[in-house]
Amino acid sequence: MPDAAARAYAGVSDTLPDALALPRQAFADPAVFEAEQARVFRTGWLPVARESALAETGAYRSVDLAGAPLVVTRDAQGEFHVLSRVCRHRGMPVVEGSGVAKALTCPYHLWRYGLDGRLAAAPGMERSEAFDRDACALPAIATARWGGWIFANLDGQAPPLAPQVAPLAERLASIDPASLVTADIISLESPWNWKLMVENFLESYHHIGPHAGTLQQSNPGLGTYEGMGGDLFTVLENPPADETHGPFLVAAIFPLTLMFFTEGPEPLGVWYELEAITHQGFRLNIHLLTRPDFAASPEMTAYYREQVMAIHAEDIPACEGAQRGVTSRLYAPGPLSHLEACLWRFHRFLKSRFAETA
Ligand code: FES
Ligand SMILES: [Fe+2]
Structure with missing residues (x-):
């Protein structure tokens, strides 16, 4: 079983300029998913x-x-x-x-x-x-x-989490994620492979496509970059288009912790929680993270929920479309752009989980 996964991830490049998207088997082969359960999910935090x-x-x-x-x-x-x-x-x-x-x-x-x-x-x-x-x-x-x-x-063998993500904690210090509470949760059945969700979350290149009328106006995709990364985490910085907008960042602790934060005095956050994962889909719980006083206001919470849902609604057709495409026999992985460094880091993490059996 791990062999199927080791083969699927064997082609992940050591350098970004020659990195490719993941192959079809990574998304379509139930044996790869079985191996991911054992080697990616059970071993991780x-x-x-x-x-x-x-x-x-x-x-x-x-x-x-x-x-x-x-x-x-x-x-x-x-x-x-x-x-x-x-x-x-x-x-x-x-x-x-x-x-x-x-x-x-x-x-x-x-x-x-x-x-x-x-x-x-x-x-x-x-x-x-x-x-x-x-x-x-x-x-x-x-x-x-x-x-x-x-x-x-799950396997009780993972090394302590905090030391592995210390630079990420430092980057998030001014936001102080621990001070944010859950204002609301949006739950959506999401019929695409879990890795497509991670990938969609970790690049803003696609602001120019699905988010052309929204995020692209505030935080242009071509101006985004990976601010920092390690074996277990990555941070994608999204500078604003101009001074009327604010910066935001997205970050991941591999394999599954996906977070978004705006910056400034009143930070807002989102946690994309992937639950009940199969190789063909999962339940997405979008947790809206805010200051407690913000969460106490039903109007502000409803407004934030609408905003987050509007952006996610723009992502749904992209994820559904990619699921159809990457599981088809015609799919051949294409090159990643320099704007997709966080994906490449995620892919390297996956490859590392199967390294011993490669
Ligand atoms: S009491 Fe739980 S299964 Fe019988
Ligand atoms: Fe998106």
Whole structure:
């Protein structure tokens, strides 16, 4: 399985001037996706929640990641936990959606788990000799906190996140992402390969196309550039057209953390969360990140939601079209432009995940 992926990414160039787009197999081959689950998603730090969305004791949020049904909780001590939400009895997800609860009670046979995953009660199980309550906790997943996000690492082997993205934290210091709260979430089923979403997010070359009447007017695509990048992150700077507009940046922590921030005294942000990913699509949750006073205003939030949705609506036909094209037999990868340095960095990250089996 990793061989299919290693082959798909083997052609990623070491230098940008001769870099090409990814080949068809990277988007169309289910075996490549299987390998990505194991080598890209399970090994990485994946964002699972915003801390501010779990502010209350007992707050929980279900999230489906890389084939893993998870739940993020906040316990009475204020500690965050990322747990498997697959019941230790016969596998029913113990919870769906988000909310606030004292415990997580599986709806099937009412086994009840604490917010830290420990099994607190299991009706009628005292007669089972195989039953050991302490051995039936919901498995805990490795977690990290950074920039107001909670991250999970499924295989528990990833090196600590913060040191790997230290320059990014420095670049975002004036924005202070951790101070932004979730004003609203837009959820959209998105029928294109997850990498097309990452790629669309990480280049502004296409401002001249789908966004000709919007972003191209405020932040021209041909003036954008990769401001910094490392093995695990990249930042795309989007200078304004003139002094009547402001700069913004987009950034990624590979593979899945996609963020957008405006700059200035009242920064606005967006987190593109890709959930329930298959090789043909995913659920996109667009989290609108704002200052708390902004989020408290329904009018301002509605206005921001409209603005973000208008831009995303311009991207949908591009992503849908690219999905049709890159999965067709006629597709042959073309050269990347100098404006697509962040894509090339993403591709190199992917290649590195399969390097040992190449
Ligand atoms: S499957 Fe959860 S209690 Fe039986
Ligand atoms: Fe776009």
